Amino acid sequence: MSTVTFKNIKKSYDDLVIIKDFSLDIDNGEFVSFLGPSGCGKTTCLRMVSGLETNTAGSISIDDDVVSDPQNKIFVPPEKRHVGMVFQSYAVWPHMNVFDNIAYPLKVKGYNKSEIADRVREIVSIVELTGLEKRMPDALSGGQQQRVALARGLVMKPKVLLLDEPLSNLDAKLREKMRGDIRKIQQDFGITCIYVTHDQIEAFTMSDKIVIMNHGDIIQMGSPSDIRNNPINDFVADFIKTQH
Amino acid sequence: MDLIKRVLFSKRMILGGGLFLLFVFCLYPFLTLFFKIVFPQGGFTLQHFEKVLNSKSTMVAFKNTLWVSVGTCLMSTFMALPLSWLLTRTNIPMRDKWRSWFCLPYAIPPYIGAIAWIYLTNPSNGILNSVFGEGFFNIYTNSGLIWVMGSFFYTFILLSLLAALDRMDPSLEEAARLSGASPIRVFFQITVPIIFPSLMSGILLVLLASAASFGVPAMIGNPAGIYLLTTKIYTLQKMGSMNGIFMAGALSILLLVLATLVLIINQRILSKNSFKTVSGKTSRPSLIDLGSLKTPLSIGLAILFVILFVMPLGGITITALSKIQGKFELSNFGFQNFTRVFFETDETPRALMNSFNLAFIAATATTLMGLILGYINKKTKLKGRSAIEILASLPYSTPGTVLALAFILTFSAGVMGIPIRLYNTLGLIVIAYFAKYLNFSLRTTSDGFGQIDDCLAEASRVSGATWWISMKTIWFPLMKPALMASWFLVFMPAFSELTMTILLTGPGLETLGTLIFQLQEYGDASGGGAAVLALLTVIAVGLINGFVKFISKGKYGL
Numbered sequence: 161m162s163t164v165t166f167k168n169i170k171k172s173y174d175d176l177v178i179i180k181d182f183s184l185d186i187d188n189g190e191f192v193s194f195l196g197p198s199g200c201g202k203t204t205c206l207r208m209v210s211g212l213e214t215n216t217a218g219s220i221s222i223d224d225d226v227v228s229d230p231q232n233k234i235f236v237p238p239e240k241r242h243v244g245m246v247f248q249s250y251a252v253w254p255h256m257n258v259f260d261n262i263a264y265p266l267k268v269k270g271y272n273k274s275e276i277a278d279r280v281r282e283i284v285s286i287v288e289l290t291g292l293e294k295r296m297p298d299a300l301s302g303g304q305q306q307r308v309a310l311a312r313g314l315v316m317k318p319k320v321l322l323l324d325e326p327l328s329n330l331d332a333k334l335r336e337k338m339r340g341d342i343r344k345i346q347q348d349f350g351i352t353c354i355y356v357t358h359d360q361i362e363a364f365t366m367s368d369k370i371v372i373m374n375h376g377d378i379i380q381m382g383s384p385s386d387i388r389n390n391p392i393n394d395f396v397a398d399f400i401k402t403q404h
Numbered sequence: 405m406d407l408i409k410r411v412l413f414s415k416r417m418i419l420g421g422g423l424f425l426l427f428v429f430c431l432y433p434f435l436t437l438f439f440k441i442v443f444p445q446g447g448f449t450l451q452h453f454e455k456v457l458n459s460k461s462t463m464v465a466f467k468n469t470l471w472v473s474v475g476t477c478l479m480s481t482f483m484a485l486p487l488s489w490l491l492t493r494t495n496i497p498m499r500d501k502w503r504s505w506f507c508l509p510y511a512i513p514p515y516i517g518a519i520a521w522i523y524l525t526n527p528s529n530g531i532l533n534s535v536f537g538e539g540f541f542n543i544y545t546n547s548g549l550i551w552v553m554g555s556f557f558y559t560f561i562l563l564s565l566l567a568a569l570d571r572m573d574p575s576l577e578e579a580a581r582l583s584g585a586s587p588i589r590v591f592f593q594i595t596v597p598i599i600f601p602s603l604m605s606g607i608l609l610v611l612l613a614s615a616a617s618f619g620v621p622a623m624i625g626n627p628a629g630i631y632l633l634t635t636k637i638y639t640l641q642k643m644g645s646m647n648g649i650f651m652a653g654a655l656s657i658l659l660l661v662l663a664t665l666v667l668i669i670n671q672r673i674l675s676k677n678s679f680k681t682v683s684g685k686t687s688r689p690s691l692i693d694l695g696s697l698k699t700p701l702s703i704g705l706a707i708l709f710v711i712l713f714v715m716p717l718g719g720i721t722i723t724a725l726s727k728i729q730g731k732f733e734l735s736n737f738g739f740q741n742f743t744r745v746f747f748e749t750d751e752t753p754r755a756l757m758n759s760f761n762l763a764f765i766a767a768t769a770t771t772l773m774g775l776i777l778g779y780i781n782k783k784t785k786l787k788g789r790s791a792i793e794i795l796a797s798l799p800y801s802t803p804g805t806v807l808a809l810a811f812i813l814t815f816s817a818g819v820m821g822i823p824i825r826l827y828n829t830l831g832l833i834v835i836a837y838f839a840k841y842l843n844f845s846l847r848t849t850s851d852g853f854g855q856i857d858d859c860l861a862e863a864s865r866v867s868g869a870t871w872w873i874s875m876k877t878i879w880f881p882l883m884k885p886a887l888m889a890s891w892f893l894v895f896m897p898a899f900s901e902l903t904m905t906i907l908l909t910g911p912g913l914e915t916l917g918t919l920i921f922q923l924q925e926y927g928d929a930s931g932g933g934a935a936v937l938a939l940l941t942v943i944a945v946g947l948i949n950g951f952v953k954f955i956s957k958g959k960y961g962l
Contacts, residue, residue, distance in 0.1 A: 212578050212690040235693075238581040245582045251575035255597040265583035312583065 162319035169218035179376045189350045193363035196373035211238035244313030245322040250305040252297045259293040265316040287311045323355045426795040429839040433810035441653040452654035465636040473614040479554030484561035492569040495691040507962040510559035515619025520716030544628035561606035568602035608670040616803030618903035634805045656806040723935035741932030755914035763898035766837035767891045774845030782853035800843035804903030828910035845890040852886025889960035
């Protein structure tokens with residue numbers, strides 16, 4: 161359980177400004193969604209928390225530790241940040257079976273064999289993959305691969321779990337079930353989550369807090385009911401309506 | 405009239421005709437080679453194989469080929485693997501420039517490198533030895549052979565790895581970083597296993613290329629008494645006796661079997677282990693920050709580049725400009741060698757003319773053939789079209805020495821019963837180029853057709869055009885970039901071809917490749933002549949490559 165703090169984040173490639181001025185506090189155990197049309201900068205913000213992108217200015221902290229602050233030349237590389245991430249493409253390693261995929265973060269951190277086996281068994285049952293440990297990824301369905309990715313992100317008990325449009329490659333029915341499952345697992349673990357999506361149903365049904373973004377700016381943030389009842393402008397009203 | 409036209413231009417007729425030509429030029433010569441060796445006087449015999457297998461010198465050549473090829477593979481892998489990582493996954497400065505520079509040797513004939521390294525490191529008056537002391541380096545050794553081949557063939561692995569690394573879903577590696585693994589650990593535990601099929605495929609290509617290489621072993625191996633299978637076949641064939649031809653043929657079949665084995669293994673690896681990776685949105689992959697290693701690694705790249713490229717090129721340039729070799733005074737430099745090579749002999753103009761004509765005809769013929777076969781291959785569902793790729797790839801993957809020998813045995817007296825004497829004519833050389841390089845054209849055009857949506861031509865068919873008219877008015881204009889690329893991709897290697905030409909050539913049939921070879925081997929004792937032509941070849945290759953890259957907007961070329 162951890163907090164995440166963005167302070168005046170900017171991001172640009174040469175002349176192209178991606179993020180203008182992004183500040184946000186995320187509480188312990190909070191489920192926050194970044195919602196917006198494609199190209200609004202939501203994925204970039206998420207990837208900056210993991211260290212896969214670097215901010216050009218401002219600072220990012222996880223708990224009280226600054227993980228990125230270019231002015232003070234602070235940058236903690238991704239492998240030292242202890243955050244979990246679930247990718248849109250699943251990113252399940254095709255040359256490892258389910259068990260090895262999920263166990264990898266523990267192996268890298270040097271856990272002993274019996275501890276690895278225990279923790280993998282526990283997480284496998286939580287994501288409902290028991291019995292599939294020896295399967296290779298190409299023998300899994302998309303939904304199952306997504307569960308492997310989720311288990312791999314959770315197994316090392318990360319400070320924060322980052323989810324980058326994790327459900328967009330699944331069919332509608334499966335997506336609905338996964339929404340409930342992810343939210344339940346998040347609450348059971350009490351883990352802080354940042355969830356990137358362009359699907360407002362996902363954002364509204366799963367989140368404690370929604371951050372609506374457009375063109376690299378935060379347009380509005382608040383609880384789902386706040387936003388639904390008081391959209392700040394036409395863009396927000398339109399965006400949360402269009403997909404119904 | 406209309407009916408005849410419709411039958412003649414029907415797709416089936418064209419496929420049939422194409423397959424017939426492919427059979428004649430791509431399969432029939434190998435069958436002939438085999439039958440002439442196994443049934444020399446009508447009766448079955450293995451005596452030529454026995455002779456070859458019992459000869460001590462051919463067994464030594466066999467062993468040498470194996471060692472040199474394996475050594476070249478090792479050197480190539482050790483160079484290509486770290487390079488591919490550095491050039492795709494890190495924020496090394498000038499990434500794209502380094503990328504195309506390190507791939508460039510792919511387009512240069514390796515025998516140019518052999519000449520360059522002889523100038524640099526021959527034991528008596530090599531340029532480097534005049535710095536480090538006489539005999540410090542000796543190119544005429546097994547390791548010299550491996551060094552020169554490796555410094556060219558690493559590009560096979562590099563290109564294969566770069567393509568695989570670009571294709572790979574970046575989140576596979578990002579997920580490992582977030583699991584706590586360092587960049588180096590990610591590379592060995594995630595990246596390498598996933599690109600392993602491409603790595604193996606590149607390594608096997610190098611194995612094949614080194615076993616088939618002729619120019620480098622002839623120029624560096626022969627003076628040292630190190631014979632490989634290709635140079636052994638050449639020597640046997642040049643003996644001129646029927647017995648020599650038979651021995652060369654038997655040895656060729658062994659080399660062919662070796663090459664086929666390698667290709668079969670390659671196919672199995674590729675079909676068994678190719679991982680399909682679901683790719684999500686194409687996020688730009690996060691580059692690994694090299695931090696304080698940036699400068700030392702950049703310097704390392706620069707040094708490697710100087711050794712692989714600048715030094716050999718410098719060696720050729722110095723040699724080409726030196727009036728007397730081994731004298732480093734300003735007064736010793738001038739364009740004397742250039743005038744001598746170009747204006748005081750009629751061999752050079754003739755060789756350039758021959759090479760240009762041969763390459764021009766071969767490039768035009770393969771591109772036309774590629775256009776038609778590529779269309780049938782990609783845009784029709786005709787039965788038998790899958791045979792196109794298989795047949796066209798046969799001569800391409802056959803060692804040039806073997807191909808040339810098969811062509812001599814098959815077509816010397818004529819093609820398909822038409823009694824034209826082809827032996828000792830440019831005709832035999834041009835059909836050998838055609839067969840060898842058809843695969844380049846076919847792949848480029850198939851690729852081009854694959855990228856054009858069918859509905860464009862369907863729209864023209866619906867408008868009332870026959871398929872032949874839509875070919876002319878729709879496909880041909882849209883295919884222009886691919887066709888130009890195909891033409892130059894054949895023209896470039898054909899213009900400086902050596903391996904096949906040296907066996908097929910005769911008096912008055914010099915080409916650029918054979919002239920350079922002869923100047924280096926026998927004629928020009930001072931070495932200047934070969935250097936002049938080698939230098940021009942490199943410049944021509946560079947210019948053509950730049951041009952291809954420009955017209956195809958970076959899609960083809962290096």
